[in-house]
Amino acid sequence: xxxxxxxxxxxxxxxxxxxxxxxxxxxxxxxxxxxxxxxxxxxxxxxxxxxxxxxxxxxxxxxxxxxxxxxxxxxxxxxxxxxxxxxxxxxxxxxxxxxxxxxxxxxxxxxxxxxxxxxxxxxxxxxxxxxxxxxxxxxxxxxxxxxxxxxxxxxxxxxxxxxxxxxxxxxxxxxxxxxxxxxxxxxxxxxxxxxxxxxxxxxxxxxxxxxxxxxxxxxxxxxxxxxxxxxxxxxxxxxxxxxxxxxxxxxxxxxxxxxxxxxxxxxxxxxxxxxxxxxxxxxxxxxxxxxxxxxxxxxxxxxxxxxxxxxxxxxxxxxxxxxxxxxxxxxxxxxxxxxxxxxxxxxxxxxxxxxxxxxx
Ligand code: PMP
Numbered sequence: 390x391x392x393x394x395x396x397x398x399x400x401x402x403x404x405x406x407x408x409x410x411x412x413x414x415x416x417x418x419x420x421x422x423x424x425x426x427x428x429x430x431x432x433x434x435x436x437x438x439x440x441x442x443x444x445x446x447x448x449x450x451x452x453x454x455x456x457x458x459x460x461x462x463x464x465x466x467x468x469x470x471x472x473x474x475x476x477x478x479x480x481x482x483x484x485x486x487x488x489x490x491x492x493x494x495x496x497x498x499x500x501x502x503x504x505x506x507x508x509x510x511x512x513x514x515x516x517x518x519x520x521x522x523x524x525x526x527x528x529x530x531x532x533x534x535x536x537x538x539x540x541x542x543x544x545x546x547x548x549x550x551x552x553x554x555x556x557x558x559x560x561x562x563x564x565x566x567x568x569x570x571x572x573x574x575x576x577x578x579x580x581x582x583x584x585x586x587x588x589x590x591x592x593x594x595x596x597x598x599x600x601x602x603x604x605x606x607x608x609x610x611x612x613x614x615x616x617x618x619x620x621x622x623x624x625x626x627x628x629x630x631x632x633x634x635x636x637x638x639x640x641x642x643x644x645x646x647x648x649x650x651x652x653x654x655x656x657x658x659x660x661x662x663x664x665x666x667x668x669x670x671x672x673x674x675x676x677x678x679x680x681x682x683x684x685x686x687x688x689x690x691x692x693x694x695x696x697x698x699x700x701x702x703x704x705x706x707x708x709x710x711x712x713x714x715x716x717x718x719x720x721x722x723x724x725x726x727x728x729x730x731x732x733x734x735x736x737x738x739x740x741x742x743x744x745x746x747x748x749x
Contacts, residue, residue: 394733397711398541398686398724399564400584402733407638425634430627435634439622442637449643452573452596459595459615460623460633465491465563465582467613468595469498472535472559472578475597475615477503478604480532484508486525486551489516489540490717491561499535502606506531516543518678522551533557533577539565539683541585542715544675544722546683550575557601564685566594567643568727569653577601583632585685586726588639592632643727652727659725659734660684666738672749673741690720696748697721707740709733 395402418425421434428435443458452458461467472495473483483503485496487510499505508527509520527534534553539546541564550572551558557577566581573579578597584590597615605614617625646652664682667673667689675682675689691700697713697720704712714720725734 393708393710394729394736395711396709396723396725396729396733396737398585398715398722399582400590401586401724401726402728403588403635404639404642404728407635407642407728410638411635426631428630430624430630435630438634438637439624439628442633442640445637445640445644446594449567449640449648450571450573450596455599456573456596457599457602457615457619459597459618460628460636461593461595461618462591462629463612464590464593465561465580466494466498468561468578468580468593469495470501471595471613471615472533472580473499473502474606474609474613475604476533476557476559476577476601477606478532478601480530482506482528482531484527484531484534484553484556486510486520486534486536487512488519488537488545488547489543490715491540491542491563492535492537495535495537495561503532508534511545515676516540516545517676519545519547519681525551527553527556529554529556531556533559535559535561537561539563539568539685541686541724542688542717542722544677544683544686544688545681546685547681557598564724564726565683567649567652568656568685570649583636585724586639586728588636589632592629592636594636639728655731656684656725656727659729659731660687662738663687663723663725663734666741670741670745670749672745685726686722686724688714688718688720688722690714692749694719699748700744703744704737704740707736709737709740712737 484506487507509525511518538560559578563581564585567586580595583592602619603616611617667675672692673689712721714722
């Protein structure tokens with residue numbers, strides 16, 4: 390088989406054109422006779438790569454000038470700690486909106502630093518919905534409000550930005566960043582692990598408003614202080630250079646595709662087609678409230694879970710791989726990030742129809 394469609398939740402599919410370009414540049418980047426992996430992060434070649442990547446990300450996301458963009462390591466999981474360390478600023482409480490498994494981890498880490506108020510939760514609905522904001526118990530004196538715009542495991546996505554007044558809004562955008570245009574000025578901090586819509590694992594992107602930098606909780610590691618990285622252009626220590634470079638190639642690819650407006654239309658089309666297949670079938674099911682279904686991660690179950698292994702095996706034979714659902718929910722999950730072509734989703738839809746005919 391020459392090619393597969395990879396529905397992994399992350400690390401995930403990357404644009405074929407970008408992989409090919411990285412291959413072509415692998416051992417000799419632009420006549421430097423060096424691989425990007427071999428370059429000093431302080432050399433002029435890498436500095437030009439780093440600056441271009443940041444400029445392209447700023448352009449794509451329309452990031453205002455009063456925000457820093459940080460290219461870090463540690464994964465989104467270290468942001469679960471860096472957010473309270475940097476944003477508490479003498480305050481002792483923070484609000485969290487809890488809509489799934491990743492929010493739970495952010496909350497657990499937040500509790501190590503402050504009094505966490507879970508201002509809203511869909512736990513009672515088994516995280517299949519987003520609580521109506523009219524019922525949220527937000528605290529106007531909280532240091533920040535944290536939420537997870539897209540819950541990668543449950544497949545629950547906010548298609549709107551919460552209004553939290555003057556309290557800084559913090560978003561774990563790991564599995565939705567760059568999938569659509571967003572108004573960055575509504576946020577205090579946006580962070581994302583790269584391994585879904587940005588590039589290879591090992592890079593973490595943080596977008597943080599200037600006024601939230603520089604007052605970390607006492608006694609914390611210097612590496613967990615946003616100022617350490619903001620004051621050194623993310624080069625206080627050795628940054629994840631190859632991931633940063635690769636992310637830059639993905640940003641260029643996105644710009645060539647027409648930017649976030651264009652990709653969001655494609656993402657919407659892909660997700661709608663897949664949910665329609667599920668809803669029309671009577672054989673497949675997705676439990677999430679239609680108003681908050683994810684465009685990026687589509688979990689679904691089969692009418693008979695005994696067929697799960699057969700489904701996965703037959704799908705694999707068709708070149709449709711990594712469809713197994715997260716171990717905590719079972720069933721299937723199709724992650725259809727920016728780099729999943731529409732043909733990949735069409736192939737999955739065809740296969741699902743055929744499978745239902747044979748086994749339904
Ligand atoms: N938040 C979300 C929404 C995620 O999907 C993930 C990873 N799947 C994480 C956080 C954890 O990211 P990392 O592995 O980069 O720490």
